[in-house]
Amino acid sequence: MHENESAPRERVLIAGGSSGMGLALAGALLEDGAEVTIVGRSEARLAEARRRLPDTGRLRACAADITCEDEVAGLFGQSGPLDHIAVTAADIEGAYQLLPALELTAVRRAIDSKLVGPLLLAKHGAAVLAPRGSITFTSGIAAYRPTARGAAVAAVNGALAALVRALAVELGPVRVNAVSPGWVDTPIWTYVAGEAKDAMLGAMAERLPVGRVGRAEEIADAIRFLMGNGFVTGTVLHVEGGHRLV
Numbered sequence: 001m002h003e004n005e006s007a008p009r010e011r012v013l014i015a016g017g018s019s020g021m022g023l024a025l026a027g028a029l030l031e032d033g034a035e036v037t038i039v040g041r042s043e044a045r046l047a048e049a050r051r052r053l054p055d056t057g058r059l060r061a062c063a064a065d066i067t068c069e070d071e072v073a074g075l076f077g078q079s080g081p082l083d084h085i086a087v088t089a090a091d092i093e094g095a096y097q098l099l100p101a102l103e104l105t106a107v108r109r110a111i112d113s114k115l116v117g118p119l120l121l122a123k124h125g126a127a128v129l130a131p132r133g134s135i136t137f138t139s140g141i142a143a144y145r146p147t148a149r150g151a152a153v154a155a156v157n158g159a160l161a162a163l164v165r166a167l168a169v170e171l172g173p174v175r176v177n178a179v180s181p182g183w184v185d186t187p188i189w190t191y192v193a194g195e196a197k198d199a200m201l202g203a204m205a206e207r208l209p210v211g212r213v214g215r216a217e218e219i220a221d222a223i224r225f226l227m228g229n230g231f232v233t234g235t236v237l238h239v240e241g242g243h244r245l246v
């Protein structure tokens, strides 16, 4: 996707676009010339994202909770036709915890934000997507290289892989994929590690074959590939610096 005066502008909705990977994706797509709608729950976070993104006149911000079906339906009522939907939203506060301390409320928030929300976005968004459009979800390394404390997130990420395969069949020719990031330095680490964030990311950087953790822009780049390649569907694209190998 490159800015081209004669080509129609791509219209993309990013649930989770106010932070981390979604924010990086919004920035890259705006540079490509796309019309971008970012979605998150917090108006303040959306306003801060607006300040950080280029002022192109092609950016909209909508406050909505993707775990609420009425709010998801409302989003597409306002959005008009779209080419792509990307979902990077996740609420995993408290979800990285050993048993038996793991709280059911945190498990349900993780399931609702990472699995049910994406399903609702597909349910209500498919009707406004272009036939050659796409939906991209975000899974994660927790499912593929599990660790203690990560059972709930591993289960959700693994279920997402099954969801993309099923939706790719059901919604075709619309393509449905997921990107599966490894460890990437984003604000989500506040919930995962708190003050241990820098030490944990540093130790992981030393373990990984690439010698560093990921950047949000690298995940955004992979999502743009999944949006743009018309022959990829039902796939999980791993972008993790070799994490599954170590």
Ligand SMILES: NC(=O)c1ccc[n+]([C@@H]2O[C@H](COP(=O)([O-])OP(=O)(O)OC[C@H]3O[C@@H](n4cnc5c(N)ncnc54)[C@H](OP(=O)(O)O)[C@@H]3O)[C@@H](O)[C@H]2O)c1
Pocket (backbone or CB within 6 Å): 015, 016, 017, 018, 019, 020, 021, 022, 039, 040, 041, 042, 043, 045, 064, 065, 066, 067, 088, 089, 090, 091, 092, 113, 114, 117, 138, 139, 140, 141, 142, 180, 181, 182, 183, 184, 185, 186, 187, 188, 189
């Ligand atoms: N960073 C990593 O190392 C890593 C590794 C593996 C997988 N992942 C996965 O990658 C994805 C993106 O993570 P990130 O690091 O970019 O996270 P992030 O910086 O915390 O951003 C999460 C975004 O989701 C939004 N959000 C959360 N719950 C929502 C809801 N119910 N409805 C609407 N928006 C909601 C947040 O805004 P509000 O809070 O304002 O709603 C925020 O914009 C997630 O699925 C995460 O699990 C991340």
